[in-house]
Amino acid sequence: MSKRLRKLILSCVLLAVAVLPARADINGGFRQWLANDLWPEARSRGVSERTFRSSFEGMRPNLDLPDLVIPGRKQDGPRKQHQAEFRSPAAYFAENTLGGVTAGGRARARNLGATLQRIERQYGVPGHIALAIWGRESAFGTAKIPHDAMQVLATKAFLAARKEMFREEVLAALEMIQKGLATRATMKSSWAGALGQPQFMPTSYLRYAVDGDGDGRADIWNSDADTLASIANYLAQKGWVRGRDWGFEVTVPASVSCALEGPDQGRRISDWAALGIARVGGKAFPPHETNAEAYLLMPAGRYGPAFIVTPNFYVLKAYNESDAYALFVGHAGDRIAYGDSRFAGGWQKTDALYRSEIASVQNALVKLGYDVGGADGLPGFKTRRSIGHWQAKNDLSPTCFPDRSLVSRLK
Template sequence: MKKRLAALCLALMAVTAPALAAPKPEIEAGFRRFLEAEIWPEARANGVSRATFDAAFRGVEPNLSLPDLQLPGQKPKVEEVNRQAEFQSPAAYFDEKKIAGVVAKGRALLQANGALLQRIERETGVPGPIVLAVWGRESGYGAAKIPYNAFEVLGTKAYLSRRKDMFRAELIAALKIVQEGHLKVSDMKSSWAGALGQPQFMPSKFRALAVDEDGDGRPDIWNSVPDTLASIAHYLQMSGWQRGRPWGYEARFPAGVSCTGEGPDRPRPIADFAKAGVARASGRGFPDAELKRPGHLLMPAGRLGPAFVATPNFYVIKEYNNSDLYALFIGHVADRIAGGGGFDARWPGASGLTRGDVSRLQERLQKQGYDVGGTDGLAGFKTRRSIGQAEEKLGLPATCWPTPALAKKLG
């Protein structure tokens, strides 16, 4: 009897268990075939020599510990836990001790590099504190260790990630960086996402946007502070930075201004915000020069945290890293490097939902006809305002923030 029950359990497990990923030796063999049959011909067509290609991949194996991989035989799924800081709890991301350290170092560097940053601002329109904030966030002003083999990361992601085409292009760009003599293979270290150097440029961004500011004949984002700072500013300039405008303002929004109006696709003159009773948290009025210019409602934690009137420059910062929290961190730290203070409102703690929970909430909203911007488990502005619309439809106060209570109601 026990044997029959055991056999029945095994049979049920075989039916209900998800398909297992291919064994590691199979993945490694497929990786080598992929490199030889697909990447080498494309690299050769882009001027990469066989010697460079072989040196780049000597001893390289796929790194299966990297996030956002889609292994052969494995069903697509959203990870339950979000490993990228920019999409986790706002309260953790804006930890005051961490921010204070970045600000203090940034203020010292603003003094030490004042003339250089002023020159860069004249060239690009991007203020020095913004440039310093990006540098501080990306690599701790050049002090952070960047441990990964770039060819291991980019090769793995070109073969196994959900965005294979993007990483394939970045892999070819990385090979060209070595071929063109910018770095040796042994010096090609990257983040887990394949980003390089002190400003953490993806390889294609380095080739397109890196600047030789120190005049030595080559852009060097690994060892040259002038090149690093100018390259960051050039990146933002080419992304559309509007000279002379701030990134935005922390503000207090009356109850009559709904959080469902958030988003870069819903601009309005800043004067309209003022007429609706929106006031800067600092107590100062909006600058006269800004009143006729477009602004955007921004509530990264819905009604539960600080709120902002953002300018188009906020969304330029998002071109560097497509996260509201990242762009807000850069703007806030830049303001404080320039002498400003902390946030007026407090950030909420963790929502109590995992990334997988938010993805399932998005799926339910999407089925009801809401545009959530994708079911990736990340509460971007389309998800936030859709939540607010659903809350209003249910007769609830609109918070525009994912909560266990709303997930249960929509369940």
């Protein structure tokens, strides 16, 4: 055996010796937390001891989940972005992904026509929008959703940065089991704890899941009709405006600042048009939209397509707090209903930044008095337009999007 190999084996043994007690401590702390912290609150909410014990029997926290704060583990270094919705816009709108949702949505529109019409009459949400969400969330129920939801939710309630949020979710999941709405075995989830074909968190299931096929239960795991009705009910309760579109791709002249973006800077569509903003392809805005309020959306700043969006866009965003997600769903829904058409504006290549790098830009802007909406490492509209204002103030051409040069300038 070589000296190098002996050293490697010794280092692995020492690492194992160091890690095992740490994991044992975490497992012990997890069991204590379940018994002394979570159980009293679950009991106060009507969860029986039998339900509680069976829901966590033999469970250890899953330390391989992302976004955990684990005692003894260094948290330094760049924070990666695990959610596709907040990575490169160009990658998110890849044609193979859009095409899959579009083709799958059209096929199901033909097969589920009567169901979709009934749902649209009841909730006011177009069927093609519900189909697009279904396709994006779970590939129409065909995506593998491998995780034990109770383990995911309990682990995150114990170890995640957002403990309180996941605490509510694991308590809601216990309520679902207590009421016979699901079992631990059937509650498979994503790594974030989202359930079923519409990928509802447990609190959303309790609030928005509905029976769409008339069998008396809301089965978002196995029923297409229940899945679609639940999605539509969610959007309706979040404020979907019946009869309005979600938005339109536009061209924005250089004379119009990209910093005018945001749902708090609304104008009538006719006022946007008066500034020189025009719908792509020479199309006119629909007459029923002209005098209604709408908002400028530039999700990649000057590096991508621009849009005038309605309040319904922000209802879509409530489903997943991401401009890219809402835009994907609206665009895919249009393609399902009206035929394939790509964005007229292209997504230019942008620098791949860590969340920690974007957060450093946000913190620097906050120190200069800008409102970035929170230094979370996600380039939302407040961050984008603050970048645009800072660039203009410093005699730079406003792009309204973070890049590596901006990281360097704002150190």
